[in-house]
Amino acid sequence: MARYLLRRTAILIGxxxxxxxxxxxxLRLLPGDPANALLPVGATPDQIEAARRELGTDASLPAQxxxxxxxxxxxxxxxxxxxxxxVGPEITARLPVTVxxxxxxxxxxxxxxxxxxxxxxxxxxxxxxxxxxxxxxLGIAVPAFWVGLLLITVFALRLxxxxxxxxxxDGWADPxxxxxxxxxxxxxxxxxxxxxxxxxxxxxxxDVLGADYLRTARALGASPAQAMWRHGLRNAAVPVISVLAxxxxxxxxxxxxxxxxxxxxxxxxxxxxxxxxxxxxVVQGVMLVSTATVLVVGFLGDLAQRLVDPRLRHRGAS
Amino acid sequence: xxxxxxxxTVRRLTIRVLAxxxxxxxxxxxxxCGGGDDDSTAGGGETAIVQVGSVYEPQNLDNTAGGGQxxxxxxxxxxYEGLFRLxxxxxxEPLLAKDQKVSDDGLTYTFTLQPxxxxxxxxxxxxxxxxxxxxxxxxxxxxxARKSNLEVIKEISTPDxxxxxxxxxxxxxxxxxxxxxxxxxxxxxxxxxxxxxGTGPYRLGEWKRGSTLSLTKFDGYWGxxxxxxxxxxxxxxxxxxxxxxxxxxxxxxxxxxxxxxALAQFANNAAYKVNDGKGTTKLLLAFxxxxxxxxxxxxxxxxxxxxxxxxxxxxxxxxxxxxxxxMVPPSDPWYEDLTSVNAYDVAAAKAKxxxxxxxxxxxxxxxxxxxxxHPTAATFIKSELAKIGVTVTINTxxxxxxxxxxxQKRDFQATMQExxxxxxxxxxxDPDFYWGYSNAQVTKWIDEAEQxxxxxxxxxxLKQANxxxxxxxxxxxxxxxxxxxxxxxxxxxxxxxGLNAQFFTYGIVKS
Numbered sequence: 001m002a003r004y005l006l007r008r009t010a011i012l013i014g015x016x017x018x019x020x021x022x023x024x025x026x027l028r029l030l031p032g033d034p035a036n037a038l039l040p041v042g043a044t045p046d047q048i049e050a051a052r053r054e055l056g057t058d059a060s061l062p063a064q065x066x067x068x069x070x071x072x073x074x075x076x077x078x079x080x081x082x083x084x085x086x087v088g089p090e091i092t093a094r095l096p097v098t099v100x101x102x103x104x105x106x107x108x109x110x111x112x113x114x115x116x117x118x119x120x121x122x123x124x125x126x127x128x129x130x131x132x133x134x135x136x137x138l139g140i141a142v143p144a145f146w147v148g149l150l151l152i153t154v155f156a157l158r159l160x161x162x163x164x165x166x167x168x169x170d171g172w173a174d175p176x177x178x179x180x181x182x183x184x185x186x187x188x189x190x191x192x193x194x195x196x197x198x199x200x201x202x203x204x205x206x207d208v209l210g211a212d213y214l215r216t217a218r219a220l221g222a223s224p225a226q227a228m229w230r231h232g233l234r235n236a237a238v239p240v241i242s243v244l245a246x247x248x249x250x251x252x253x254x255x256x257x258x259x260x261x262x263x264x265x266x267x268x269x270x271x272x273x274x275x276x277x278x279x280x281x282v283v284q285g286v287m288l289v290s291t292a293t294v295l296v297v298g299f300l301g302d303l304a305q306r307l308v309d310p311r312l313r314h315r316g317a318s
Numbered sequence: 319x320x321x322x323x324x325x326x327t328v329r330r331l332t333i334r335v336l337a338x339x340x341x342x343x344x345x346x347x348x349x350x351c352g353g354g355d356d357d358s359t360a361g362g363g364e365t366a367i368v369q370v371g372s373v374y375e376p377q378n379l380d381n382t383a384g385g386g387q388x389x390x391x392x393x394x395x396x397x398y399e400g401l402f403r404l405x406x407x408x409x410x411e412p413l414l415a416k417d418q419k420v421s422d423d424g425l426t427y428t429f430t431l432q433p434x435x436x437x438x439x440x441x442x443x444x445x446x447x448x449x450x451x452x453x454x455x456x457x458x459x460x461x462x463a464r465k466s467n468l469e470v471i472k473e474i475s476t477p478d479x480x481x482x483x484x485x486x487x488x489x490x491x492x493x494x495x496x497x498x499x500x501x502x503x504x505x506x507x508x509x510x511x512x513x514x515x516g517t518g519p520y521r522l523g524e525w526k527r528g529s530t531l532s533l534t535k536f537d538g539y540w541g542x543x544x545x546x547x548x549x550x551x552x553x554x555x556x557x558x559x560x561x562x563x564x565x566x567x568x569x570x571x572x573x574x575x576x577x578x579x580a581l582a583q584f585a586n587n588a589a590y591k592v593n594d595g596k597g598t599t600k601l602l603l604a605f606x607x608x609x610x611x612x613x614x615x616x617x618x619x620x621x622x623x624x625x626x627x628x629x630x631x632x633x634x635x636x637x638x639x640x641x642x643x644x645m646v647p648p649s650d651p652w653y654e655d656l657t658s659v660n661a662y663d664v665a666a667a668k669a670k671x672x673x674x675x676x677x678x679x680x681x682x683x684x685x686x687x688x689x690x691x692h693p694t695a696a697t698f699i700k701s702e703l704a705k706i707g708v709t710v711t712i713n714t715x716x717x718x719x720x721x722x723x724x725x726q727k728r729d730f731q732a733t734m735q736e737x738x739x740x741x742x743x744x745x746x747x748d749p750d751f752y753w754g755y756s757n758a759q760v761t762k763w764i765d766e767a768e769q770x771x772x773x774x775x776x777x778x779x780l781k782q783a784n785x786x787x788x789x790x791x792x793x794x795x796x797x798x799x800x801x802x803x804x805x806x807x808x809x810x811x812x813x814x815x816g817l818n819a820q821f822f823t824y825g826i827v828k829s
Contacts, residue, residue, distance in 0.1 A: 082384060156566050163568055169530040
């Protein structure tokens with residue numbers, strides 16, 4: 001396990017570096033120059049050159065990359081080209097919205113999907129088995145923004161029980177309002193996320209139900225529930241964990257549309273604005289933070305899989 | 319981008335895209351919904367906090383460092399004041415300048431400051447602050463759009479604490495108007511990108527980036543105090559989310575409605591008032607007047623006459639907006655209704671085309687910014703011009719490409735663009751501007767207008783110039799955007815014209 005941990009950590013760091021390179025190069029391939037965005041109408045070539053010098057975009061690409069990497073290593077994500085404000089605080093200011101939204105939606109989705117998916121598999125012969133399956137299928141087909149708009153129409157506009165969007169000016173200092181503001185977005189993301197999770201859980205459970213070791217456990221005297229609980233769940237969890245890790249990671253940034261529908265000041269909004277304004281430091285910062293999150297979550301997912309399944313542990317050590 | 323003489327923002331792009339997507343989902347679903355009575359802020363009148371909804375969040379809080387349109391909206395006149403103020407009706411009136419004297423040659427302006435003016439930090443206003451504030455705008459690293467307007471300044475002196483003397487290189491009748499954009503800031507203030515220290519009726523509360531910006535009534539204000547206890551600007555990237563906020567009373571007023579489809583739900587509801595103000599944003603079909611075939615006046619006239627502007631306007635904005643015959647909007651003092659010049663007339667357009675030597679028409683490429691309303695308008699123009707045998711190839715470009723290809727390199731035949739500002743007809747006097755209109759007489763009129771001794775003289779000259787560019791079809795001015803403020807009917811005293819994106823909140827009363 002220790003060797004595996006070491007190797008996996010090395011891979012994590014390597015991927016982070018690669019991701020940084022790809023991010024940097026891709027952004028520079030975009031047409032246009034951020035200096036344009038900074039200057040008023042009627043700017044002279046001299047002013048444009050001056051702006052380039054100020055932004056550092058007059059240096060060679062490798063030089064720009066090294067400078068950026070050096071700053072990132074010291075946790076300095078640079079300053080926004082447009083607002084001239086430091087990017088780091090800009091990102092951390094968005095986290096109190098994006099992180100609770102993602103985690104709450106994730107937990108809710110798991111709480112819904114695991115029992116429902118397991119039930120759909122265990123009771124595939126009853127009427128609700130196929131119904132759950134069909135509803136989940138439908139859930140995958142429905143776009144998140146549509147679910148969000150529907151919830152707004154019903155709960156905010158008609159019933160007027162929850163806010164239609166926005167986040168309280170006082171943030172979490174006003175916990176009641178903050179929680180209220182996040183209810184509909186969390187439900188939206190959780191609904192969409194659980195739809196696909198239910199299908200994974202169901203498939204994994206079905207696999208396990210037909211497995212030899214369950215039959216053996218039953219032969220050794222365990223009740224169906226005991227056999228499922230002690231042996232089935234653990235085995236079914238292995239493929240589900242890797243899907244969960246992916247889902248958590250995609251939701252972290254995939255909430256862009258939902259954040260926009262609910263007017264939430266999250267990371268997604270910052271990213272969209274950064275891209276449309278050619279604000280390289282902002283885009284790089286947000287993407288770096290989210291890429292790192294995805295990689296770290298993937299890393300933790302892999303570790304969790306090995307903790308759950310000793311067979312993987314041994315394979316990893318060889 | 320919209321072409322304004324401020325640093326530009328492409329924010330509208332995302333807003334429009336998201337608005338289109340979400341409008342599809344919401345169409346019809348909202349019709350039956352209205353405002354309830356549960357008001358989030360307790361009390362009315364002078365203790366009320368006004369909740370303002372906007373799509374223009376500031377980039378930062380400094381209007382000389384690329385703060386953008388949002389910073390003007392939130393802080394101009396509210397937190398910061400100038401020597402003069404451009405009112406919502408377009409008049410220029412004294413503000414921090416109590417009194418002004420102009421020398422006979424028009425080159426020396428002497429301003430006396432209002433007494434007892436204090437900055438929010440407590441420091442008293444002196445002439446040194448005014449001098450420093452003007453110099454902030456003209457400084458080397460200033461990103462202010464007003465910089466070039468102020469090149470006319472020769473020197474600024476401060477004979478005593480209450481007097482500022484500005485000497486100009488040449489006469490400049492717009493000088494006082496231009497001063498209305500210059501914030502008087504505390505010369506000792508350190509960081510103005512995230513904090514503020516002005517003399518206005520509100521002090522800056524807190525700016526939660528991506529979300530809200532709050533202003534609190536300033537008790538030490540020198541003038542008439544604000545009629546409410548404070549204001550919170552709520553920022554949205556999605557027009558539908560903004561409208562929902564208004565429908566659920568999360569905001570009391572929307573400073574500028576961008577989506578015409580959403581207006582019906584407010585127009586037919588007694589709980590809201592839809593204000594159709596005077597806009598200054600013009601949608602232009604801008605020809606490159608320097609290249610063929612648009613270097614021929616008849617060709618430009620023919621194209622202008624072949625497009626039914628009224629039909630285009632109503633297809634985009636319904637009953638809102640105004641047809642416009644030239645660059646000058648009705649709120650400028652030199653406005654004149656020129657819609658009859660090169661008016662819609664297909665037969666006349668064909669005749670002009672034949673006279674220009676194109677009896678069988680021609681083909682050209684129209685560089686079209688990728689965001690609303692340009693693609694819609696371009697398609698309309700294409701079908702209109704097909705009727706006179708002119709073939710249009712629509713080339714869709716991003717805002718950034720527009721800036722590089724069209725604005726900087728002049729590599730285009732014709733393009734479309736929104737021109738936002740008031741008093742911007744003067745660009746037709748600059749033969750080096752992107753549209754390449756070059757008429758020595760017009761340039762002379764516009765130069766003389768700036769040197770004019772009286773406003774009447776200036777108005778007369780600019781009217782002449784405006785008429786000439788209309789006759790020459792220097793560009794085709796498709797229509798004037800509406801400026802729509804939607805507010806709860808409990809609100810009164812808010813500005814409706816949004817001139818240059820200002821939104822004075824001190825007069826707003828919430829009952």
